[in-house]
Amino acid sequence: MIKVERLAGGYGKKPIVHDIDLEIEKGEFFALLGPNGSGKTTLFKLITGQLPILSGDIFITGKAVSKLTKLEKAKKVAVLSQEVQMTFDYTVEEIVSLGRYPHQKGMFKILTSYDREVIDSMMKITNVERYRKTNFRLLSGGEKQRVLLAKALAQEPEILLLDEPTNHLDIKHTFHMLDLLKEWQQTKGLTIFAILHDLNVASLYADRIALLHEGSFLEVGDVNTLRKERQLKKVYEVEVRAQAHPFVPKPQLHLTPTHSYEPEGAPLAECFQVERSEEAIHLHFHQPLRTLSNATVGEGVQWLQHFCLLKERVHSRQSLLEGLEEYGIPPEQAAAIGFNGNLQHVVISERSFLDSELLVVAAIEAADHVGAIHLLLVVNGHLEDKALFDGYMAATEAKVKACQRFQSGAVQSAKDVLLVAGTQVESHWLHSENAMAFREGIEQAVFSVLEEAFEKIGGSADD
Numbered sequence: 001m002i003k004v005e006r007l008a009g010g011y012g013k014k015p016i017v018h019d020i021d022l023e024i025e026k027g028e029f030f031a032l033l034g035p036n037g038s039g040k041t042t043l044f045k046l047i048t049g050q051l052p053i054l055s056g057d058i059f060i061t062g063k064a065v066s067k068l069t070k071l072e073k074a075k076k077v078a079v080l081s082q083e084v085q086m087t088f089d090y091t092v093e094e095i096v097s098l099g100r101y102p103h104q105k106g107m108f109k110i111l112t113s114y115d116r117e118v119i120d121s122m123m124k125i126t127n128v129e130r131y132r133k134t135n136f137r138l139l140s141g142g143e144k145q146r147v148l149l150a151k152a153l154a155q156e157p158e159i160l161l162l163d164e165p166t167n168h169l170d171i172k173h174t175f176h177m178l179d180l181l182k183e184w185q186q187t188k189g190l191t192i193f194a195i196l197h198d199l200n201v202a203s204l205y206a207d208r209i210a211l212l213h214e215g216s217f218l219e220v221g222d223v224n225t226l227r228k229e230r231q232l233k234k235v236y237e238v239e240v241r242a243q244a245h246p247f248v249p250k251p252q253l254h255l256t257p258t259h260s261y262e263p264e265g266a267p268l269a270e271c272f273q274v275e276r277s278e279e280a281i282h283l284h285f286h287q288p289l290r291t292l293s294n295a296t297v298g299e300g301v302q303w304l305q306h307f308c309l310l311k312e313r314v315h316s317r318q319s320l321l322e323g324l325e326e327y328g329i330p331p332e333q334a335a336a337i338g339f340n341g342n343l344q345h346v347v348i349s350e351r352s353f354l355d356s357e358l359l360v361v362a363a364i365e366a367a368d369h370v371g372a373i374h375l376l377l378v379v380n381g382h383l384e385d386k387a388l389f390d391g392y393m394a395a396t397e398a399k400v401k402a403c404q405r406f407q408s409g410a411v412q413s414a415k416d417v418l419l420v421a422g423t424q425v426e427s428h429w430l431h432s433e434n435a436m437a438f439r440e441g442i443e444q445a446v447f448s449v450l451e452e453a454f455e456k457i458g459g460s461a462d463d
């Protein structure tokens with residue numbers, strides 16, 4: 001659909017973009033990415049014909065772009081560029097009507113009823129219908145952007161070229177616009193070439209991306225290219241971390257500012273307060289912990305400050321949320337676990353661990369039947385995700401061993417909750433170099449705290 005061969009071009013004799021080879025298929029959503037000044041707009045203008053080519057070729061639907069007449073081009077290609085200034089006082093409706101111009105026939109170019117239908121429909125789907133009679137110049141930046149999209153879509157193009165189309169748009173309209181484009185791509189086979197600044201948006205919507213660096217492509221590929229953290233760091237000169245999106249198989253990037261989070265170090269005992277009653281145990285940490293858990297509230301990988309065992313609020317997330325509200329604990333910063341046993345028997349134990357400390361909380365519902373066993377572990381140190389998972393495995397192994405030894409005939413309950421957390425304070429030991437000691441330390445500590453907890457509820461050793 002769009003083919004670019006050995007392209008070079010710019011504003012003077014020295015090319016700004018060079019060695020550009022690209023092929024975009026019909027019905028593809030292609031995103032052009034790159035830092036400021038890398039040449040995105042220059043390449044865009046070469047493709048739209050706003051800048052002359054120094055060398056190489058551009059083909060649109062098989063025909064060299066230089067050979068297409070203005071009208072031929074306008075029937076196939078719609079352009080939404082960054083320059084949104086209009087010199088004349090047009091109303092919104094008049095601007096959108098301009099999109100029909102390439103399709104109008106006859107000397108007087110009168111709008112047909114079909115043209116009017118298209119214009120109305122495009123104003124409707126871009127949510128600018130209510131400004132129909134308003135002067136374009138009186139609109140906000142985001143509203144203008146939507147009107148220009150309506151004009152571009154009214155052209156009913158085969159190819160849509162967009163230079164930062166979500167510029168000025170708020171989150172709702174960004175997603176609305178991109179959802180709309182995606183729908184047209186999928187239902188009408190629209191080919192989209194868009195300059196995007198937001199890498200996460202590009203990851204969610206584009207089929208393929210090109211990374212432009214100092215005027216040439218560093219890489220062209222699918223969105224998994226965005227998982228290459230080192231490459232992104234080289235291009236954008238910022239620390240990025242690629243993580244999985246929770247619902248779609250696309251990477252999402254987390255940027256780490258130079259002044260990133262550095263929690264203040266303190267002995268573990270000074271990091272939190274405990275409130276105990278017959279109805280609840282609440283551990284309140286002064287700084288957020290990085291946590292991994294299967295708790296009913298606070299599940300997955302999170303940053304949390306409140307850890308609560310709530311009496312007999314076992315079965316529903318809703319009742320746990322209500323419980324947190326009763327105690328004035330913000331649920332978005334809390335892990336909450338329903339507990340159907342005696343809260344006085346819950347063991348909270350601090351131990352030395354590697355060159356740091358470990359807090360273990362063991363809550364056992366019952367010794368003589370299958371009751372849940374909940375464990376909460378906090379390491380006073382920095383835990384990467386791998387360490388959180390290692391901690392999870394070690395604690396699970398310890399729990400299985402403790403159950404076999406102290407709880408006759410027990411199997412693990414589906415209600416068991418395990419939470420592993422790190423204070424993320426800089427530690428002298430590195431998990432990567434001490435993985436075995438880390439796992440053994442957790443296993444021993446959890447086993448011994450569980451032993452104490454079983455004793456409290458009156459369980460006896462199996463042998």
Ligand SMILES: Nc1ncnc2c1ncn2[C@@H]1O[C@H](COP(=O)(O)OP(=O)(O)OP(=O)(O)O)[C@@H](O)[C@H]1O
Pocket residue numbers: 011016034035036037038039040041042043
């Ligand atoms: N009209 C111009 N005349 C001469 N040089 C220009 C002109 N416009 C841009 N340039 C130069 O071309 C280079 C690439 O600019 P371009 O606008 O293509 O970058 P970009 O990747 O689109 O940047 P941004 O993300 O900031 O929009 C820059 O060094 C810029 O200074």
